[in-house]
Amino acid sequence: MSVTLDIPPHILERASNYAASEGISLDALISRTLMVITSQARSPKQESSDVLQKPAQKMGLMPDAVLFIAPDFDAIPEGFEEYI
8 A cells, every 4th residue: 555645844854864763764664653653542442441441430539428418508507698
């Protein structure tokens, strides 16, 4: 398969110099780079299975610390009626 890339000159020069320093062709450098990128990429199927495997996270630092809430917790405190 053949692919044509439109690479800016300054990047092409750096990539060519790097390929030469590694003793490989520019084509080999691009192929190697694409292999690394695609091996690290995850498929959408893998990502959805990772989400399913994560345990549910609890909110807050101490989610089980509240043991009791008074039934009138939301009631307006005495003396504050005029502020509401």
